[in-house]
Amino acid sequence: xxxxxxxxxxxxxxxxxxxxxxxxxxxxxxxxxxxxxxxxxxxxxxxxxxxxxxxxxxxxxxxxxxxxxxxxxxxxxxxxxxxxxxxxxxxxxxxxxxxxxxxxxxxxxxxxxxxxxxxxxxxxxxxxxxxxxxxxxxxxxxxxxxxxxxxxxxxxxxxxxxxxxxxxxxxxxxxxxxxxxxxxxxxxxxxxxxxxxxxxxxxxxxxxxxxxxxxxxxxxxxxxxxxxxxxxxxxxxxxxxxxxxxxxxxxxxxxxxxxxxxxxxxxxxxxxxxxxxxxxxxxxxxxxxxxxxxxxxxxxxxxxxxxxxxxxxxxxxxxxxxxxxxxxxxxxxxxxxxxxxxxxxxxxxxxxxxxxxxxxxxxxxxxxxxxxxxxxxxxxxxxxxxxxxxxxxxxxxxxxxxxxxxxxxxxxxxxxxxxxxxxxxxxxxxxxxxxxxxxxxxxxxxxxxxxxxxxxxxxxxxxxxxxxxxxxxxxxxxxxxxxxxxxxxxx
Numbered sequence: 001x002x003x004x005x006x007x008x009x010x011x012x013x014x015x016x017x018x019x020x021x022x023x024x025x026x027x028x029x030x031x032x033x034x035x036x037x038x039x040x041x042x043x044x045x046x047x048x049x050x051x052x053x054x055x056x057x058x059x060x061x062x063x064x065x066x067x068x069x070x071x072x073x074x075x076x077x078x079x080x081x082x083x084x085x086x087x088x089x090x091x092x093x094x095x096x097x098x099x100x101x102x103x104x105x106x107x108x109x110x111x112x113x114x115x116x117x118x119x120x121x122x123x124x125x126x127x128x129x130x131x132x133x134x135x136x137x138x139x140x141x142x143x144x145x146x147x148x149x150x151x152x153x154x155x156x157x158x159x160x161x162x163x164x165x166x167x168x169x170x171x172x173x174x175x176x177x178x179x180x181x182x183x184x185x186x187x188x189x190x191x192x193x194x195x196x197x198x199x200x201x202x203x204x205x206x207x208x209x210x211x212x213x214x215x216x217x218x219x220x221x222x223x224x225x226x227x228x229x230x231x232x233x234x235x236x237x238x239x240x241x242x243x244x245x246x247x248x249x250x251x252x253x254x255x256x257x258x259x260x261x262x263x264x265x266x267x268x269x270x271x272x273x274x275x276x277x278x279x280x281x282x283x284x285x286x287x288x289x290x291x292x293x294x295x296x297x298x299x300x301x302x303x304x305x306x307x308x309x310x311x312x313x314x315x316x317x318x319x320x321x322x323x324x325x326x327x328x329x330x331x332x333x334x335x336x337x338x339x340x341x342x343x344x345x346x347x348x349x350x351x352x353x354x355x356x357x358x359x360x361x362x363x364x365x366x367x368x369x370x371x372x373x374x375x376x377x378x379x380x381x382x383x384x385x386x387x388x389x390x391x392x393x394x395x396x397x398x399x400x401x402x403x404x405x406x407x408x409x410x411x412x413x414x415x416x417x418x419x420x421x422x423x424x425x426x427x428x429x430x431x432x433x434x435x436x437x438x439x440x441x442x443x444x445x446x447x448x449x450x451x452x453x454x455x456x457x458x459x460x461x462x463x464x465x466x467x468x469x470x471x472x473x474x475x476x477x478x479x480x481x482x483x484x485x486x487x488x489x490x491x
Contacts, residue, residue, distance in 0.1 A: 028159035030166040031227065034219045035247035044186040044210065050325050051189065052092035054103050058331045058457065059321075061106045062191075063304040064113025065372075066233075066297035067339030068424040071112030073136050073433045074339045077440025078405065079120060079127065082335075084441075087459035100459065106192040108303035110296035112424075113337065114195045114232040118225050119176060121185040121193030135176060136433045141426035143175075144168055163240025165230045173226035182208055182228060183221025196296040196303050197231040200241055201288065202278040205299045205306035206231075215282040216291065217251035218244065231293040241292040248285040255283060258313045272313045301368050302336055305375045308382060317386045317398060331399045333453050335444070336376070338406040340369050341420040376404055401453040405443045415439070418470055435468050442466040 050056075064075040082101040089098035109117025115135060120127045147153055147167050156162050173179060185193050195208040206212065208228040213220035231242035262276035281288050300306050311320045321329050383400040390397035410416040419439060422432055444450055445461060454461055 028156040028162035030162055030243055031169075031224070033244050034222055035217050035245070035250055036219045037217075037251050039214045039217070039251050039253050040210075040221075045192045046325055048186070048189070048192050049105055052090060053189070054105060055088075055090045055457075056326070056328045058103060058333065059105050059326060059329045060100070060103045060333045061304075061307075061335070062104055062108070062117075063302055063307075063334065063336045064107065064109045064117050065303060065336070065338050065340065066111030066113060066295065066301045067341070068112040069136060069140070069426050069428045069433070070341070070422045070424060070436060071337070071339035072115045073428065073436035074405075074440050075109075075113050075116040075337050076127070076131060076136060077437035078335065078337050078444060079116070080437060081441035081444045083125075083128075084462040084464070085454055085459055086462075087454070087457045100454070100457075103457075104191045106194065106307075108194045108196060108307060109229075109232065110196045110301055110303040111233045111235070112339065112426075113303060114229045114296070115176070117193050118185070118195060118229050121188060121190060122177065122180050122225065124188065124190050132433070136428075137430050138175075139427040140171070140175075143171060144426070147171060161243075163242075165234045165239045165242050168233075168239060169224070169226045169230035169242070172229055173224060177224070177226040177229070180225045181221060182223045182225060185225065186210070186221070194303075194307070195225075195228040195232050196300060196306060197228075197234070197242070197293040198296055198299040200292040200294045202281060203299060204275070204278045205296065205309075206291070206293055207306055207310075208232075211256075214251075214253045215248065215256075215279070216244070216285075217247035217249070217253060232296045234293065235295045236298065239295075241294050244291040244293065246282065246285045246288055246291055248283050248288075250285075255280075258315075262313070271309060275309055275313060297368060300375070301340070302338060302372055302375050304334065304336055304379060308379060312382065316389075329398060330396075331401065331453070331456065333401040333403065334379070335403040335450070336405065337440075338372060338404060340372055341407065341422065341424070342369065376402075399456070401449045401456075403444070403447050403450045403453070405440065405447065407439075407443075409443055409447070410439070414470060415468060418468075431469055435470075438466050438468055 062075075062078065064078075065071050067074075079101060082104070083099045085100040087098055087100055087103065089096055089102075093102075107117045107120060109115070116127075116131070119131055119135070123131075144164075144167070148157075148164065153167060157164065157167070182195075197206045197208070198204070199206045208220075208223070208231075210220045213223070227242060230239075234240065234242055256279075258272070259276045259279055262270070262272045263280065265273070267273045282291070296303070311317060314320050314323065317332070321327055379402060383402065387397040387400065407416055407419045410419065419436070422428065422436065428436075441464075451461070
């Protein structure tokens with residue numbers, strides 16, 4: 001072969017290819033959320049919540065926290081566990097097997113938990129067939145890193161209108177959600193699904209709901225599920241914000257009554273007034289033409305605080321239930337799947353000065369864990385207030401069942417240490433995933449509030465052992481090799 005032409009060919013290829021790559025850099029653009037001039041007044045959530053396939057005297061909510069694949073696997077295990085708890089069926093399903101999973105009315109998802117929530121919302125029980133292989137056992141983190149290492153993507157990422165989360169969205173859509181939109185989830189017969197992110201400008205929770213999209217005159221039904229999940233899981237620093245265009249003022253939406261009412265009575269000590277001030281910012285597209293969304297865990301890592309504040313803003317539990325056509329509700333069950341960890345870092349037992357990275361990591365963990373605690377306490381306090389108000393007004397109180405599933409509840413120190421050491425990433429070992437699924441059922445079935453809920457519903461707890469495969473002991477306590485911890489679920 002004649003080598004004399006090689007430099008020439010390389011030069012010609014460079015001349016042809018580089019302009020194309022530079023053009024890609026200049027033209028790369030995140031998908032723009034479409035605007036609408038007329039808001040559909042239909043209430044898909046009201047229709048879903050009124051389904052005859054669920055009991056109308058019980059409202060059951062699941063909240064899936066952030067925490068990467070760890071959170072997704074723990075949430076998945078909760079879905080599996082709920083599907084083993086049989087309860088009496090409503091009249092429309094008499095004679096058919098009916099479980100607590102069939103009773104779920106609403107699922108919220110934050111960051112890692114949003115993957116499970118969105119997938120279940122789209123595919124229902126099919127999640128038990130393929131979610132493990134499609135997501136939980138996969139290395140999404142490695143795939144995203146390889147995507148960032150692709151030189152073609154380097155040029156796309158040079159564009160100011162294309163970021164790392166946009167690249168992640170493309171991958172989530174290809175591998176998991178396959179072009180599905182939020183409207184597709186809303187049309188499914190299962191529970192209402194709410195994906196939560198954080199609006200970076202105001203630091204408030206952003207819910208991917210029809211009412212939230214109505215404020216910015218955008219089309220909820222056409223918004224990609226993958227983009228909602230990418231926003232919810234856009235961890236600051238590692239991933240870029242997801243950008244939405246604000247079309248406020250271009251449609252026939254009016255300012256929600258609760259915002260107008262709250263702003264009419266300025267009170268800086270009022271939670272509702274505080275939230276109204278920040279929600280009002282969405283209504284002025286001139287001042288806020290774009291909305292920048294980051295990880296939902298920044299504002300609400302448990303995925304329940306925003307929903308609770310929304311209930312308060314709309315007049316409390318009874319007013320909210322009436323608005324949704326759920327006046328017959330006598331029980332509200334809230335299962336909070338909290339995947340937070342409290343692993344002790346090596347530097348904590350050394351006399352060395354920890355590095356910046358270590359301190360930044362522990363600082364964010366401390367803030368999130370403390371905020372989680374305050375959220376749980378806030379929920380308990382509000383529930384007690386609502387029950388007390390009912391008693392004062394001579395009304396039979398709605399019974400609340402607050403089920404907090406967290407690793408802190410594990411009595412076994414080795415189990416607790418093991419799960420606290422599971423990393424927050426989008427890549428886990430299969431045995432870690434399976435252990436998370438198993439421990440989810442143990443934590444749920446041993447929770448007193450959950451057992452009370454099952455008893456009050458006339459349900460039946462399953463009889464199955466929980467089998468956890470712990471790593472080999474390295475502390476001289478026993479022979480090396482996997483340790484099996486097998487326990488019953490009905491102590």
